[in-house]
Amino acid sequence: MKVLVSDPIAEDGIKILKEAGLEVIIKTGLSKEELIEELKKGIEAIIIRSATKVTADVIEAAPNLKVIARAGTGLDNVDIDAANRKGIVVMNCPGGNTVSAAEHTIAMLMALARNIPQATASMKAGKWEKKKFMGREVNGKTLGVIGVGRIGSIVADRAKGLKMRVIAYDPFVNPEQAAKIGIEVVSLDELLAQADFITIHVPLTKETKGFISKEKFEKMKDGVMLIHCARGGIVNEADLYEAMVSGKVAGAALDVFEQEPPPPDYPLFKLENFICTPHLGASTLEAQKNVALAVASQVVDYLIHGVVRNAVNMPSVSAELLPTLKPYLKLAEKLGIIQAQLAEGPIQEVHIEYQGDVANLDTKPLTVALLKGLLTPALREDVNYVNAPIRAKERGIKVTESKVNTAEDFLNRIKVIVKYPKGENLVAGTIFGKKEPRIVQINDFRLDAIPEGHMLYLMNEDRPGVIGQIGITIGEHGLNISRMHVGQDPAQQANIILLCVDKPVPQDLLEKLKTLPPVKLVKPLELS
Numbered sequence: 001m002k003v004l005v006s007d008p009i010a011e012d013g014i015k016i017l018k019e020a021g022l023e024v025i026i027k028t029g030l031s032k033e034e035l036i037e038e039l040k041k042g043i044e045a046i047i048i049r050s051a052t053k054v055t056a057d058v059i060e061a062a063p064n065l066k067v068i069a070r071a072g073t074g075l076d077n078v079d080i081d082a083a084n085r086k087g088i089v090v091m092n093c094p095g096g097n098t099v100s101a102a103e104h105t106i107a108m109l110m111a112l113a114r115n116i117p118q119a120t121a122s123m124k125a126g127k128w129e130k131k132k133f134m135g136r137e138v139n140g141k142t143l144g145v146i147g148v149g150r151i152g153s154i155v156a157d158r159a160k161g162l163k164m165r166v167i168a169y170d171p172f173v174n175p176e177q178a179a180k181i182g183i184e185v186v187s188l189d190e191l192l193a194q195a196d197f198i199t200i201h202v203p204l205t206k207e208t209k210g211f212i213s214k215e216k217f218e219k220m221k222d223g224v225m226l227i228h229c230a231r232g233g234i235v236n237e238a239d240l241y242e243a244m245v246s247g248k249v250a251g252a253a254l255d256v257f258e259q260e261p262p263p264p265d266y267p268l269f270k271l272e273n274f275i276c277t278p279h280l281g282a283s284t285l286e287a288q289k290n291v292a293l294a295v296a297s298q299v300v301d302y303l304i305h306g307v308v309r310n311a312v313n314m315p316s317v318s319a320e321l322l323p324t325l326k327p328y329l330k331l332a333e334k335l336g337i338i339q340a341q342l343a344e345g346p347i348q349e350v351h352i353e354y355q356g357d358v359a360n361l362d363t364k365p366l367t368v369a370l371l372k373g374l375l376t377p378a379l380r381e382d383v384n385y386v387n388a389p390i391r392a393k394e395r396g397i398k399v400t401e402s403k404v405n406t407a408e409d410f411l412n413r414i415k416v417i418v419k420y421p422k423g424e425n426l427v428a429g430t431i432f433g434k435k436e437p438r439i440v441q442i443n444d445f446r447l448d449a450i451p452e453g454h455m456l457y458l459m460n461e462d463r464p465g466v467i468g469q470i471g472i473t474i475g476e477h478g479l480n481i482s483r484m485h486v487g488q489d490p491a492q493q494a495n496i497i498l499l500c501v502d503k504p505v506p507q508d509l510l511e512k513l514k515t516l517p518p519v520k521l522v523k524p525l526e527l528s
C-alpha cells in the first residue's frame with residue numbers, strides 16, 4: 001500500500017509508516033498537476049499539513065485514494081464534500097500542537113511589547129537604538145482572549161503567570177467552567193473596551209470570517225496591541241493596516257494571514273510596529289513529533305486494520321452495524337446541529353432519549369454523532385466523530401442518556417433536550433421508511449420537516465395576515481420558499497414556522513424580520 005507524504009512531517013511518523021510495511025513516497029512542494037500525477041500511481045493515503053491543497057479536482061483524479069490525513073488540525077485545504085462523495089475518510093489530529101500554538105502566542109505578546117524583532121534587525125544593521133525601542137511591561141495589564149478553547153485557555157493560564165489580568169469572550173463557553181480556570185468571561189464590547197492586549201483563538205467559520213474589522217477596532221482602547229495566531233481571514237488585514245496607521249493599534253503580531261504566504265507588496269510589511277511569523281504556531285520539535293506520530297498511527301490503523309480514528313467525515317462503527325446505524329447517525333448529527341443553533345447561550349446540559357426501535361441499537365455512536373453536531377458550530381474541525389464526548393466534557397457540558405421502548409406515534413424517535421443558562425429547547429426526530437430523517441418536534445410544536453439546506457425558524461403572534469407579511473418580506477429579499485411548516489404553540493399563543501429557503505438567509509433579512517411587530521423570534525438554521 002502506498003502513502004504519499006506531500007508536506008513535511010517529523011521522521012518519527014515516517015518510521016511508523018515504514019515499520020507497518022507501507023510504501024512511503026515523500027514528495028513535498030508539488031504543483032497541482034504533479035500532485036494529481038502522483039496520486040494516479042496507486043496512492044491509497046495522503047498525509048498533508050497546510051500547504052497541499054486537496055481540492056475536488058485532485059480528489060476526483062485519485063483513483064485509489066482511501067484516506068486524507070492531516071498532521072495537525074486545520075482542514076481548510078481539503079474539500080471534505082468531494083471526499084464524502086468518493087467515500088474517502090478525512091482525518092486530522094487535533095490537540096497535538098495546542099501547547100506550541102499557545103507558547104507561540106505568548107512569545108509574540110512579549111516580542112511585540114518589547115520590540116524584539118525590530119531591535120534585532122536594527123542591531124544586525126549595525127545600529128544601537130536604545131531610545132527608539134522603548135517597550136511596555138505586560139505586568140498588571142489586561143489581556144483580552146477571544147475564544148477560550150484549548151489554545152485560548154492555555155494562553156490565559158500562561159498570561160496569569162505573567163501577572164496579567166485575563167478577560168475572555170466566548171459565547172459558547174460556560175462562564176462557570178471558565179471561572180474554574182480563573183478566566184473572567186465578559187461581553188465582546190467589554191473585552192474590546194478594556195483590553196491592553198488582544199489575542200484571538202477562534203476557528204475560522206462563517207461567523208468569524210472578517211470578525212476583527214473596522215467596527216471592532218473602533219471599539220478598542222487607543223494604543224491596544226493585537227496578537228493573532230489562529231487562522232488567516234479572521235482579522236480583516238486592510239482594516240488592521242488602517243487602524244495601525246491611525247495609531248489606534250500600537251502594534252500587531254500575526255502568525256496567520258488571509259493569503260499564505262502574503263503577496264510581496266503586502267501593506268502591513270511596511271509598518272515598523274508590525275511583526276510576523278510564517279504560520280509557525282505548530283512548528284516546534286515537540287508538536288511536530290506529536291502530530292507525526294498521531295497521523296502515522298491513524299493511517300496505519302485505517303489502511304492495515306480498518307479502524308477509523310479522528311475522522312471528521314465518518315463515525316467509528318463496525319462495517320456490519322454501519323448500514324443499520326447510518327440513517328440514525330445522520331439524524332443524530334442534524335439534531336445536534338439544530339440544537340446548537342437554537343441555543344441562546346453556552347450549552348450546559350444535553351439529555352438524549354432514544355425511543356422505540358432505535359433504543360435497541362448500540363446508541364453510543366449516535367450520541368457521539370449528536371455531540372459532534374452540537375459542537376461543530378463552535379469548534380469546526382476541532383471536533384470529530386471520536387473526540388466529541390471528550391470535547392463536551394472539557395467544556396463542562398453534562399450529557400445524559402435514557403432509553404424507552406415506545407416512541408409515541410412513531411416506530412423510532414430521538415428526543416434531545418438542551419439546557420443553557422436562559423432556558424432549554426426540545427428537538428425530536430425520527431427515521432421514516434428505511435432512511436429518511438425527519439424533524440418531528442421543536443419544543444411544543446409538532447411538525448414533519450426534512451432537515452436539510454437553509455432553513456428559517458420563526459415564532460410569531462397567532463393572528464391574521466402575519467404569515468403573509470413574513471412571506472412577502474422574505475420574497476422582497478430574493479429568497480424562494482421551497483417548504484413551509486406552520487404550527488401552533490398553545491402555551492405561548494403563538495405560531496411557529498419552519499421554512500426551507502433556496503439560499504443562506506442574509507443578515508439584512510434577519511434584521512428586517514426582527515423589526516416586524518408580530519415576530520417574536522427568528523433563527524436561521526444551516527443544515528447543508
Ligand SMILES: NC(=O)c1ccc[n+]([C@@H]2O[C@H](COP(=O)([O-])OP(=O)(O)OC[C@H]3O[C@@H](n4cnc5c(N)ncnc54)[C@H](O)[C@@H]3O)[C@@H](O)[C@H]2O)c1
Pocket residue numbers: 073074095097098101146147148149150151152169170171172173201202203204207208229230231255256279280281282283377378379380382
Ligand atoms: N498558528 C498555528 O499554527 C495554529 C496551530 C493550532 C491551531 N491554530 C488555530 O487556533 C485556533 C484555536 O484552536 P483551538 O485548538 O484552541 O480550538 P478550540 O476548538 O479548542 O477552541 C476554539 C474556541 O473558540 C470559541 N469560538 C467559536 N466561535 C466563536 C466566536 N464567534 N466568538 C468567540 N469564540 C468563539 C469556541 O467556543 C472555542 O472555545 C483555531 O483557529 C486553530 O485553527 C493555529
Ligand SMILES: O=C(O)CC[C@@H](O)C(=O)O
Pocket residue numbers: 049050071072073074075097279281282283
Ligand atoms: O501544520 C502546520 O504548521 C499548521 C498547524 C495549525 O495551523 C493546524 O491547523 O494544526
